Amino acid sequence: MSVELDVFVGNTTIMDEEVYQLWLDGYTVNDAVKVRMEGGVMDECEASKDVLLSDTMDQYRTFQMCERLLHSPAKLANQLLFQIPPHRQIMLIERYYAFDDTFVREVLGKKLSKGTKKDLDDISTKTSVTLKSCRRQFDNFKRVFKVVEELKGPLVENIRQHFLLSDKLARDYAAIVFFANNRFETGKRKLQYLSFQDFAFCAGQLISNWTVGAVDNMVEDMDVDLDKEFLQELKELKILITDKDLLDQHKSLVCTALRGKTKVFIEMEGSFKNLSRGLINIAAKLTNTKDVRDFFIDLVEKFIEPCRSDRWSAADMKLYLTHYTNSAHILDTFKHQVVWDRYMGVVKSCIFKMYHD
């Protein structure tokens, strides 16, 4: 005697958020049943294991049928197959597109290609996120990437409209897409201490300041690529380190402002030239795609690490960078104020975010 067929279909599609999460997390039906039993749901309605199994199967089937729609969430709202209340739709989409920070950290900046997909089982073992869940997340990244790649206009807004995601999630996806598109290196050991949220913040800064869309929304190109013109202009900043007078002038201005305000003044004074060279060289090299990829590792190597070895506190760092940026404005011979601000604004906030243990 066996149950050959067992279905339950509601006019309003019944979905249990807990089961949905288990499904998203890639649990098999049997594992999900176990988890639910441990969760004590059985006591709620005098349910037995069979009941739980049947319910879990039903829900899994429903989710599988919904998955197709979730791939283009806009369809979910005007499809006719499932009657799902709007707030539920939002929940379904939001959860479907949610990802594990540990997983995304692994693929951040990698090419969203078949090759990467093949490595997913390694990532799965490493992050202890189930392979199924890894695949879903990876496919989500890829899908979002493919859609917005071709679109004009602001990246975050495009993602939000096409995938009906919350602002926060849309921003995260924008970061992922942006990183994938520019192939920023995030996997090096030196960068391991940075979380996805650190990178997402930086990406947000880059998107809103360094892309074409940042200056002109009407422009044909979109948010995913850095503003080439701007990158060219960055070369002009080199004058700050190549012109000896300017460098000294800059240093003295910064040191005057910092004197007495920090415990690490000596170290700051001592490493000024090195740090300034580091930051400006990063700027000057950004025309090379290769160096764009290394942007974050460069920031860490050229700036963050030296400061850290000198035991600067985060406040010291802020103080230093603020004065470093502002002092350049007082330099008479330095004409590239606009580019300087656009560059330093982003670098400053990125370093602030990245300067932690």
Added chain:
Amino acid sequence: MPGKLKAKIVAGRHLPVMDRASDLTDAFVEVKFGNTTFKTDVCPKSLNPQWNSEWFKFEVDDEDLQDEPLQITVLDHDTYSANDAIGKVYIDIDPLLYSEAASVISGWFPIYDTIHGIRGEINVIVKVELFNDLNRFRQSSCGVKFFCTTCIPQCYRATLVHGFVEELVVNEDPEYQWIDRIRTPRASNEARQRLISLMSGELQRKIGLKVLEMGGNAVVGYLQCFDLEGESGLVVRAIGTACTLDKLSSGSAPNTNTHMHPNTAPASNACNSPSKDGKEPVFVEDLPSSSGPPTPFRALPTSSSPPPFSPSKPCSRQSSSSDTDLSLTPKTGMGSGGSAGKEAGPLRTLLRQQTQTALEQRGASSSGLLLNAREFPFFTLTSFPPGFLLHVGGVVSARSVKLLDRIHNPALGNTRSYKLLDWNSVTADEPETRDAWWEEIRQEIKSHARALGCHAVVGYSESTSICEEVCILSASGTAAILNPRYMREGCLDIGCTDHRFEEPSPPNCGFCHIPYDELNMPFPAQLTYCYHCRRQKVPDVLFTTIDLPSEAAVAGKGCLIQARLCRLKKKAQGEANATAISNLLPFMEYELHTQLMNKLKLRSMNALFGLHIQISVGENMLLGLASATGVYLTALPAPGGIQIAGKTPGDLSSEHISSIQKRINDTIAVNKELYQINPPKLFALDPEVFCGINMELAEEGVGSPIPEPRHRSRLFRSHSESSDELSELDLSHGKKDAFVLEIDDTDAVEDIHSLLIDAPPPTGFYSCNTENMPGISNWTSGVQMFTSVRVLRLSNANLTNQGLNKIFTDLCENLLKSFYFKLRSMIPCCLCHLNFTVAVPEEELIQVTVTAVAMTYDKEQTQEKTAEKPVNKGSLEAEEQLQFPLELCADSSSSNIQTASKISVSLFTPAAKLCQNQLLIARSAGVGESTNMSPRAASVDYGSFADRCSTWLELLRLKAHTIRRGSVKTSRRTQSLAHSVSSLERCSPLQEGRSRSLRSSRSFGGSSVTVVKMTPLSFLPGTRIIKYLGIINMFFIRETTSLREEGGVSGFLHSFIAEVFAMVRAHVAALGGNAVVSYSMKECVFMENPNKNQAQCLINVSGDAVICISETDQESSASTANTGQTGGSETDGAT
């Protein structure tokens, strides 16, 4: 040229990719109606094409408009090869043919393919321009409204109820035609879908014609079913109740319909007047002209009701004098002999006159239809306006086993119905047809009803179960007496015995009063005086197929009660098989019945509503499933307990027995608590007090209500809860007492265990299978309709009946448990209209399909009563003024009564010999004397004996008292005063409840337009239906050749059911509606062949598309004017 149909194809979306190379589709659309086809342009390379076509116009007969669906096919254009079909949409344009319903169909429809399911959507606009047609010979019946709802639809008033309408059409099943061997599954499925769509259109049109002819304008409780008879064809049949409905609106409207029909249906003119006579339709003996009809009819009831019973008596009286049916409905104890005698005279002559004029007119009009309609005083309605239902007799049912023959289909090949218009035309040579089969069954039902002293059958339904060439036809209903005031005269057999019916019974117990003569009861019954009004007799248990009348007084909550049964049978062919089945049926019915009775007692309830017994036949087994909603009617006596008895008094296992007994007693106590059954003690004196006297008096004084203790025997009687004393009694031969359970073998132990297996629903849940949940009325807005299908494969080859029963019971119980679990977020909630359907699709498969709705309610107020209708004060006064002789006939009440369910089984095969043989059984079984066969002879409740005694005593004393004082009137007045007080009390919380539910429904105002709610009930809580847009009746086939890829059988069926829901919702939305009420899934036939990776499923659903508005919106209009309600609601609808 009576109509112009216009269709416009606007756009498509989410189309599937048809061209792999480009990942796009070049879609175009064919629009077909009848034999005319139009095409749109090809919209190249788009998955979201915008056609924005011109208006395609079809000029057609309205007959075609009714029969044909608009067929829209979406195709992918292919330059080199044949165009590929993407899918189809069938649009039933019937809703556009009523003046008041939808005016346009416009919206997104899922594009459906029988192999791939839903593939995108298409936006279509359809309109109809109808021209008036005054042709008296017209074949169409445009304008007749159809409702699946089995009560008078919310925004209508029934001015007249005309009665039963039925029709069936037959055709060959395309799946079994030779051509099916060479065409694709898709073509075959589509041919089937189209054919069934056509057939149901035709069926509906024909029923509409009958309604017009009767002078009605609507069919309520329309029930359409398919019989897939395989090789022998396809039958589409429908029954319904013809009514004249008035839209509740600003006063002017009411008569438009009646004015209209002489024009629209001239034939009805002639039919109208014969209907006036009505009292004595076909059966009267003085019909010299038409000797045909009366004979077969009279023959049936008389022969099937043996002499000792009353039913035969009225029949004979009827034939000996041209009396009215006055006598047919035996007095219920109130009908005073004297006055009846006086009044009978003039009435009789009047009637005779009418009969004669009617006869003359009938001669003139050739309409046999009307005869037919009046012949069966059946009503498919299950709930009635207050005052409509006077008394309820009990369940009547009939089953018959038939062998299917190939339906004779003439060369014309077209759908043809074998409608027998007149009994005159029936001759022995006429081929046996489906019509004749149903005719027989209905006759039987009718005679059963008569045997119960009733002139009508309400809550009537018909069903079939087919396995190979054997078919079980079943019909059941509730025998009742209706108030003729609401009927079109003539649709009931009963004379218009006005004096009788005007004597009002209290609305909240009147329907319980027995309709039959207590001196000549149709079956042994145990009667008591009504616990509510104390004036009339009531049975101890009442079984009905209808909904609990809203005015009925109940104690506590109701609950779903199911009896489940499996019976193995040997595999056989042809007649042997049919015989085997028909031999099993009575036993199954008996057992189902016993189970129901026991379970009812176990829950301490005394009445069943919505009883539906389904017997399903498979190759090697029969499945029986009886579902009903149990309730405690305060008008009926309290049920007794259940007593367990060993084989012999001194049985060794007495310890075992007492432990079981304890469990049972505990269960009863728990259930009482659970369902909050605390019957009011308005009249019933505390049994504790009277216990002592009871026992003495019961045996000597009152004329013991139980048979004399003759032999010492093994049966023990349990008494009322208050009395532990046991007395030993013998019941007459073979009449097993329902509540005494004997343990004589292991089977019996099993049975008892299975009784106790039924787990009560978890806290926060209630369940019922009726429209209204007894004891709960304060619904909040949460509604979740669902369908669940479970198929069990029996792997064990050597199963016993007991084993099977266990499996089957578990299957049903587990389904319920699953529902409770899934819907736990809705607590507190009630599963309403739980409709279980069982089938045996293959030898070792059991399929159970359930459709129900879960509704949330406000827990705070569950205690309050649900009396919907304020008590009519006028009737109370009238009541007071009437005097009735007191008949203290305790003797009569001592006879045994059981529920009035009558079951007969008959077998009709082409073989005349067998036929006769079986008919005999049917006859004897039909009346219920044959004790060993007929379940009805079964159970007697002695459990409440002491209880009853106490109340009799009390009553006797009361009466004696009043008589002594010589003032019957006084006592009566006090009673009715008490009554009115109680009813007033009941009224007030209602107001509160209503306003509260209104408030709670507020939350649901802001829902999006596209949301379509579905419910099997006739209402949606918190809302008011302002418009009925037409009937939804859809038939779909889905097939797959890649079962595994679609997620196996469960995945396949899951998506199919979801698709069906989606298509229903889309059609409703396109009509402008936002809900489907009275939704039901009539058919869900699932076949699989996992080895071939194939499966096929057929689903038929129906319901009423409606617009409903949140009650808060129309509260103001409702409160300002009671009469002009619709004036308000119409404006609401417009906004």
